[in-house]
Amino acid sequence: MSRGSQLPLGDRLAAGPRGLTSTLAQLPPLRLLLNALARLPLSGHHAVIGLPYLWLGLFFLVPFVIVLKISFADQLIAQPPYSSLVDLATEGYISLKLNIGNYTFLGSDPLYFNAYLKSVEIAFCSALICLVIGYPMAYAMARSDPAWRGVLLMLVVLPFWTSFLLRVYAWIGLLNNNGIINNVLIGLGLIQEPIVMMRTNFAVYVGIVYSYLPFMILPLYSTLEKMDLTLLEAAEDLGCRPLKAFFTITLPLSMPGVIAGFSLVFIPALGEFVIPDLLGGTETLMIGKVLWDEFFSNRAWPIASAVAIAMLSLVVVIMAVQKMLAKHAEASQ
Amino acid sequence: MHDGRKPELALDEPWRNPQATPYISIRNVTKRFGDFVAVNDVSLNVYRQELFCLLGGSGCGKSTLLRMLAGFEEPSSGQIFIDGQDMAGIPPYSRPVNMMFQSYALFPHMSVQDNVAFGLKQDRTPLKEIRERVAAMLDLVKLSPFAKRKPHQLSGGQRQRVALARSLVKEPKLLLLDEPLGALDRKLRESTQFELMNLQDKLGVTFIVVTHDQEEAMTLASRIGVMNQGHIVQVGTPSEIYEFPVNRFVADFIGTVNMFAGRIVDEDSNYVRIAAEADGCTFFIDHGVSASPNAQLWVALRPEKINIGREAPADTRENCVQGVIDGIAYMGDVSVFNVKLASGRMVKVTRPNLIRREEDTLTWDDEVWLHWHPASGVVLTS
Ligand SMILES: Nc1ncnc2c1ncn2[C@@H]1O[C@H](COP(=O)(O)OP(=O)(O)OP(=O)(O)O)[C@@H](O)[C@H]1O
Ligand SMILES: [Mg+2]
Numbered sequence: 001m002s003r004g005s006q007l008p009l010g011d012r013l014a015a016g017p018r019g020l021t022s023t024l025a026q027l028p029p030l031r032l033l034l035n036a037l038a039r040l041p042l043s044g045h046h047a048v049i050g051l052p053y054l055w056l057g058l059f060f061l062v063p064f065v066i067v068l069k070i071s072f073a074d075q076l077i078a079q080p081p082y083s084s085l086v087d088l089a090t091e092g093y094i095s096l097k098l099n100i101g102n103y104t105f106l107g108s109d110p111l112y113f114n115a116y117l118k119s120v121e122i123a124f125c126s127a128l129i130c131l132v133i134g135y136p137m138a139y140a141m142a143r144s145d146p147a148w149r150g151v152l153l154m155l156v157v158l159p160f161w162t163s164f165l166l167r168v169y170a171w172i173g174l175l176n177n178n179g180i181i182n183n184v185l186i187g188l189g190l191i192q193e194p195i196v197m198m199r200t201n202f203a204v205y206v207g208i209v210y211s212y213l214p215f216m217i218l219p220l221y222s223t224l225e226k227m228d229l230t231l232l233e234a235a236e237d238l239g240c241r242p243l244k245a246f247f248t249i250t251l252p253l254s255m256p257g258v259i260a261g262f263s264l265v266f267i268p269a270l271g272e273f274v275i276p277d278l279l280g281g282t283e284t285l286m287i288g289k290v291l292w293d294e295f296f297s298n299r300a301w302p303i304a305s306a307v308a309i310a311m312l313s314l315v316v317v318i319m320a321v322q323k324m325l326a327k328h329a330e331a332s333q
Numbered sequence: 334m335h336d337g338r339k340p341e342l343a344l345d346e347p348w349r350n351p352q353a354t355p356y357i358s359i360r361n362v363t364k365r366f367g368d369f370v371a372v373n374d375v376s377l378n379v380y381r382q383e384l385f386c387l388l389g390g391s392g393c394g395k396s397t398l399l400r401m402l403a404g405f406e407e408p409s410s411g412q413i414f415i416d417g418q419d420m421a422g423i424p425p426y427s428r429p430v431n432m433m434f435q436s437y438a439l440f441p442h443m444s445v446q447d448n449v450a451f452g453l454k455q456d457r458t459p460l461k462e463i464r465e466r467v468a469a470m471l472d473l474v475k476l477s478p479f480a481k482r483k484p485h486q487l488s489g490g491q492r493q494r495v496a497l498a499r500s501l502v503k504e505p506k507l508l509l510l511d512e513p514l515g516a517l518d519r520k521l522r523e524s525t526q527f528e529l530m531n532l533q534d535k536l537g538v539t540f541i542v543v544t545h546d547q548e549e550a551m552t553l554a555s556r557i558g559v560m561n562q563g564h565i566v567q568v569g570t571p572s573e574i575y576e577f578p579v580n581r582f583v584a585d586f587i588g589t590v591n592m593f594a595g596r597i598v599d600e601d602s603n604y605v606r607i608a609a610e611a612d613g614c615t616f617f618i619d620h621g622v623s624a625s626p627n628a629q630l631w632v633a634l635r636p637e638k639i640n641i642g643r644e645a646p647a648d649t650r651e652n653c654v655q656g657v658i659d660g661i662a663y664m665g666d667v668s669v670f671n672v673k674l675a676s677g678r679m680v681k682v683t684r685p686n687l688i689r690r691e692e693d694t695l696t697w698d699d700e701v702w703l704h705w706h707p708a709s710g711v712v713l714t715s
Binding site for chain 2: 252
């Protein structure tokens with residue numbers, strides 16, 4: 001890499017087309033600006049990294065700040081349905097009113113706590129089921145003939161080519177009382193009455209596990225595929241049976257994949273709305289659904305925002321833990 | 334240099350005794366990968382406490398042969414017996430064999446001491462004993478200060494020593510070492526070679542060692558097997574391989590050699606005269622050769638077996654040739670002379686540097702005579 005590309009951006013601006021800028025740079029205001037820029041640790045690298053940050057700032061941070069703002073507002077029957085935080089009503093004062101009532105309300109009504117708890121439970125169990133189903137699949141893929149791996153990988157991501165919503169709707173057709181599964185079972189004479197599957201937690205689990213399984217398989221596959229198989233030979237050579245070698249060698253070495261896959265399923269499942277809404281019933285009280293109801297049924301935007309912020313905090317905590325685990329798993333290799 | 338400890342002395346050369354039972358018996362083993370024949374009809378006996386070296390160019394099937402002994406590959410045909418037991422269908426974890434892998438195959442998530450302890454743990458050895466044996470082994474390979482490190486925190490040579498320690502610690506009856514000392518510096522290599530031989534004395538281990546290093550094979554081995562393109566070309570003691578190679582490949586592969594192509598011009602039961610017309614010299618060999626007259630032959634002449642000097646030998650009709658010194662390489666103990674013959678070919682001659690500074694020393698462009706003893710040349714028919 002050439003020296004020039006590492007010059008601070010400000011320096012390079014100052015060193016630009018000689019004649020004009022050098023005279024311009026002598027002018028006091030511009031000189032001050034350039035000096036200030038030169039002192040900033042700005043360089044080409046920062047500019048490259050800056051773009052995605054700009055994107056995130058615009059489309060994640062700004063909406064987040066808006067939601068955060070609304071979560072501290074009062075609910076109004078108006079357009080928009082919440083009060084403004086900053087008030088210029090009193091002469092000569094700017095008053096900032098923060099209503100923390102929305103948050104205390106979350107604590108006072110067990111509905112929210114239960115919904116959080118249930119969401120964590122469902123997300124955790126779904127991730128666990130995905131792991132149990134996905135690990136053998138990823139393992140089989142990683143150990144299959146290299147010529148087949150591409151095809152198998154393709155099959156795993158194939159469902160993404162149809163709309164997520166459509167695929168969840170398809171499950172309604174399968175799980176309904178007069179859906180395909182019940183019809184086939186009754187047709188075979190295995191059951192007399194249809195099994196109630198729709199609008200149960202079972203259906204929600206089916207939906208989540210089905211939808212998120214690829215997110216478990218892909219990171220697992222990539223760690224398992226990278227693994228050096230002579231390690232297993234070495235273990236066997238030292239007297240270790242294949243099953244034990246799996247638990248002492250393969251599994252620990254695939255931990256980064258397990259952690260990545262688990263979080264890729266757990267975190268989105270936590271806030272999942274579509275699946276519990278379409279497949280779940282009243283017993284499935286997930287936080288995503290509560291949020292929807294608050295926003296659209298009750299038009300309680302401030303409460304809904306508080307619910308969202310609280311969930312985000314929960315996810316941040318979980319991600320911090322996950323990051324710690326991943327670092328630990330990495331360090332042990 | 335370790336001649337005094339050479340195991341063949343203790344072994345009493347069991348391979349010369351037809352009654353001796355081999356510890357490992359490889360019978361007509363062939364291994365194919367698809368159409369490619371990696372090991373081709375190899376038959377080989379290795380005896381208890383031998384240190385058998387497999388030598389051969391890259392890709393000639395050495396590792397594949399070891400992997401079949403360890404049980405990672407099944408022979409496409411043929412049989413392998415270890416201690417009289419047919420190894421067909423016996424999984425690696427039940428074989429009395431430990432292998433050191435060419436790629437080391439250290440467990441990246443385990444510390445050095447856990448790597449070394451792994452094999453002992455599989456046998457449910459008492460913890461106290463594991464600790465002692467691991468410590469002793471790490472001491473042996475001089476890795477005690479690194480016991481707690483992970484493999485990726487070690488240098489290449491240190492990793493190699495961990496791999497070596499891991500395969501040695503179980504004290505198996507048969508040890509397969511795939512290039513065990515390649516990454517070690519000379520000193521460490523010599524001390525580890527010494528330790529390997531100690532181990533062999535102490536524990537009665539049988540070794541099969543793959544190496545690229547001829548000198549290592551020469552110093553370590555009780556016998557050497559030279560492989561080429563899946564075949565075992567020659568098996569013999571180091572001196573047999575060096576002094577009596579069976580064909581041009583072996584002669585060329587082991588050490589340096591000057592090869593002269595020629596034809597028999599005169600022969601009897603106790604001598605043969607071979608003319609190397611292209612190079613303008615005649616070889617008189619002091620033993621008979623079983624070859625059809627007029628067949629193409631080769632005479633292999635090692636550089637150290639050629640005398641070099643300004644004076645012509647007494648008899649200039651045979652076993653000598655004239656040339657001009659084209660290059661000299663000073664190696665410390667010996668000097669290597671490249672002598673250009675009238676035919677234009679180069680002949681390598683080595684001469685020990687007996688005196689520190691010679692008065693009338695040979696130098697570039699000197700006219701010299703090369704001559705050799707009738708017993709020096711090796712006649713090769715293929
Ligand atoms: N699993 C395999 N599939 C196909 N070909 C293989 C396989 N393993 C080895 N070979 C081929 O068999 C030949 C012998 O390989 P092997 O590893 O035994 O060589 P080697 O003598 O140990 O060489 P080196 O000294 O370079 O380690 C090589 O040409 C290699 O390409
Ligand atoms: Mg090899």
